[in-house]
Amino acid sequence: MFDLFVQGMSNIFSQPHVLLLSVLGVAVGIVVGALPGLTATMGVALILPMTFGMDPVAGLLLLSGVYFGGVYGGSVTAILLRTPGTPAAAATAIDGYALTRKGMAGKALGTATLSSFAGGTISIVILMFLAPVLANVALEFSASESFALAVFGLSIIASIAGKSLVKGLISGAIGLFIATVGLDPMTAYPRFTFGATELMNGVPFIPVMIGLFAASEAFKSLSEWGAEEKVKAKIERVLPTWAEFKRLVPTILRSTGLGTMIGIIPGAGADIAAFVSYNETKRFSKDKEGFGQGKLEAVAACESGANACTGGALVPLLTLGIPGDAVTAVMLGALMVQGLQPGPMLFQDHGDLVYSLFAGMIVCYIIMALMGLLSARYFAKVVQIPKAILTPIILVLCVVGAYAINNNMTDVYIMLIAGVFGYYMQKWDFPASPIVLALILGPMAESQMRRALVLSDGSYDIFYTRPITLVLLLISLFTLFTPIIKAIWRKRKRAVR
Amino acid sequence: MKKVHLSIGIALIAVAGYVLYTTRSFPNLGGTDIGPGFFPNLIAWLMLLLAVLLIFSSLRQEAVPAEEGDGAEESASETKTQTSARFLPLFGVAATVLYVVLIALAGFYVATPIFLLALMWTLRFRKLVPLVVTIALITVFIYLVFEVMLKVPMPSGLFG
Numbered sequence: 001m002f003d004l005f006v007q008g009m010s011n012i013f014s015q016p017h018v019l020l021l022s023v024l025g026v027a028v029g030i031v032v033g034a035l036p037g038l039t040a041t042m043g044v045a046l047i048l049p050m051t052f053g054m055d056p057v058a059g060l061l062l063l064s065g066v067y068f069g070g071v072y073g074g075s076v077t078a079i080l081l082r083t084p085g086t087p088a089a090a091a092t093a094i095d096g097y098a099l100t101r102k103g104m105a106g107k108a109l110g111t112a113t114l115s116s117f118a119g120g121t122i123s124i125v126i127l128m129f130l131a132p133v134l135a136n137v138a139l140e141f142s143a144s145e146s147f148a149l150a151v152f153g154l155s156i157i158a159s160i161a162g163k164s165l166v167k168g169l170i171s172g173a174i175g176l177f178i179a180t181v182g183l184d185p186m187t188a189y190p191r192f193t194f195g196a197t198e199l200m201n202g203v204p205f206i207p208v209m210i211g212l213f214a215a216s217e218a219f220k221s222l223s224e225w226g227a228e229e230k231v232k233a234k235i236e237r238v239l240p241t242w243a244e245f246k247r248l249v250p251t252i253l254r255s256t257g258l259g260t261m262i263g264i265i266p267g268a269g270a271d272i273a274a275f276v277s278y279n280e281t282k283r284f285s286k287d288k289e290g291f292g293q294g295k296l297e298a299v300a301a302c303e304s305g306a307n308a309c310t311g312g313a314l315v316p317l318l319t320l321g322i323p324g325d326a327v328t329a330v331m332l333g334a335l336m337v338q339g340l341q342p343g344p345m346l347f348q349d350h351g352d353l354v355y356s357l358f359a360g361m362i363v364c365y366i367i368m369a370l371m372g373l374l375s376a377r378y379f380a381k382v383v384q385i386p387k388a389i390l391t392p393i394i395l396v397l398c399v400v401g402a403y404a405i406n407n408n409m410t411d412v413y414i415m416l417i418a419g420v421f422g423y424y425m426q427k428w429d430f431p432a433s434p435i436v437l438a439l440i441l442g443p444m445a446e447s448q449m450r451r452a453l454v455l456s457d458g459s460y461d462i463f464y465t466r467p468i469t470l471v472l473l474l475i476s477l478f479t480l481f482t483p484i485i486k487a488i489w490r491k492r493k494r495a496v497r
Numbered sequence: 498m499k500k501v502h503l504s505i506g507i508a509l510i511a512v513a514g515y516v517l518y519t520t521r522s523f524p525n526l527g528g529t530d531i532g533p534g535f536f537p538n539l540i541a542w543l544m545l546l547l548a549v550l551l552i553f554s555s556l557r558q559e560a561v562p563a564e565e566g567d568g569a570e571e572s573a574s575e576t577k578t579q580t581s582a583r584f585l586p587l588f589g590v591a592a593t594v595l596y597v598v599l600i601a602l603a604g605f606y607v608a609t610p611i612f613l614l615a616l617m618w619t620l621r622f623r624k625l626v627p628l629v630v631t632i633a634l635i636t637v638f639i640y641l642v643f644e645v646m647l648k649v650p651m652p653s654g655l656f657g
Contacts (some may be wrong), residue, residue: 072544169543222589223583
């Protein structure tokens with residue numbers, strides 16, 4: 001493994017354009033992350049169409065850069081303006097902004113950068129060690145296990161449903177239905193195509209993702225028409241002192257461990273990781289009152305936790321082909337665009353590529369750290385870009401991106417429909433990510449279930465006599481029903497009172 | 498919100514009904530395969546159940562007013578957003594639809610500057626020189642990235 005990694009590193013450094021694209025990706029990511037309303041998901045969805053002509057490593061590193069930079073970028077505006085650029089940075093804003101008010105904006109930014117770097121890099125290293133092991137296990141999976149895995153992925157919808165479980169599940173059901181459009185995977189019977197040849201291959205999911213995650217956000221941003229903020233904070237030295245940094249090390253390591261674990265669990269993302277890390281750090285700290293008043297430990301905890309999520313979230317994506325959230329769903333799209341099917345076979349067939357990716361991801365994090373330390377203050381300026389310029393650009397990029405995938409207008413129409421649909425979904429509190437999750441996992445669940453049944457001569461026994469299948473299905477039931485039971489429990493309690 | 502929930506519930510029931518009706522004519526080749534209709538059917542029943550739950554819960558919400566604070570929140574935010582802010586997203590949607598139609602008719606490099614100009618102007622970006630320069634830069638940037646670098650020929654319209 002180590003030699004593969006070294007080879008990957010030398011691969012990256014022997015191709016200047018790959019390095020250049022990584023730098024570009026990280027820069028775009030930080031900008032997107034820093035802008036409130038624009039998330040890493042949106043950035044990746046908008047850049048994705050540009051990676052078509054690129055070789056896989058270059059394209060995927062460009063997107064990884066956007067992803068990592070996007071998670072980190074949210075902290076810049078959270079610290080300087082108290083407007084977290086991403087949901088994950090909301091926890092950072094608490095102590096980060098308090099530090100800014102104390103005149104320690106620079107140190108807060110520096111701590112955030114170093115912690116993000118440490119958290120991200122360590123999580124990629126964990127990914128590197130864990131992924132091949134998990135992939136080897138998954139290699140033994142037959143159709144019934146793959147089916148159970150897809151069902152497990154789908155059950156995650158319950159935990160990302162947001163405010164209302166019913167609404168989340170409805171989104172999921174809509175996604176599942178859209179996924180059945182096109183030729184049936186086993187018998188090639190055209191389902192719900194209304195005679196349109198464009199729909200024979202099903203509804204293409206990249207235009208749907210661009211619509212749901214980028215166009216609908218652009219429409220929504222038009223309703224939040226507010227005054228632009230300006231950075232007033234003066235930024236002195238950016239690096240914390242060595243003594244300060246040494247005190248942060250235990251916090252960073254603990255939060256990184258937590259963040260990576262949370263990242264691996266599908267459905268729990270960077271925002272949860274940041275808050276959990278914050279709480280745990282507070283619990284371990286002797287100075288509990290200091291939290292909220294501006295503590296470097298708090299910023300370090302949130303940022304290392306949130307960024308450690310990235311490496312964690314890539315574990316199930318790369319080894320099992322299960323995206324845990326919206327960003328990884330878009331990353332899955334990116335892999336498939338390059339003709340790579342995520343899953344255990346990825347490590348068998350494209351081992352060298354995977355390790356080049358791992359090496360490149362660490363390079364991305366190094367680039368991010370350098371950029372953050374040298375120029376975080378300039379990135380904060382992007383919030384001054386007026387929405388009057390930003391929103392129209394995003395909409396044009398949505399259209400261009402959707403078109404560029406297959407050079408046809410049908411994808412643009414699908415993107416637009418998804419965009420409008422997504423805007424109204426947001427307005428009425430229906431979450432969008434379950435649609436994409438269902439769109440990806442629905443076909444996997446269906447074809448694997450039917451394959452499993454053909455293999456077992458139509459006997460349903462295979463779903464409870466094979467241990468891994470059974471365990472995965474039971475975990476799915478548990479994942480699906482926990483929020484339901486919790487909701488009923490809460491209602492009961494309220495009724496008693 | 499309640500009306501919205503009811504209409505969505507009814508729409509979902511309609512979709513589910515359509516799916517259940519259509520899948521009846523899906524062929525089943527027999528053998529051990531459960532056929533192309535099995536999954537759509539399953540999803541339709543799930544959708545039906547969820548739609549009923551949605552309708553049921555929105556009806557109940559009315560029976561117990563101010564329980565969730567959902568309604569109060571909504572009316573508060575509604576009074577806060579001004580009329581212009583409520584009209585803008587709709588304008589954005591309409592402008593983008595027209596933009597896509599215009600691309601198909603007149604070509605990408607004609608439609609894009611017009612769309613950018615219309616939308617930016619409406620969003621009160623009205624300093625003429627910066628406006629024109631911004632639009633030109635964006636269009637040239639897209640030309641360079643997509644047409645030159647990625648070799649994606651953008652649509653040239655009916656007359657192109």
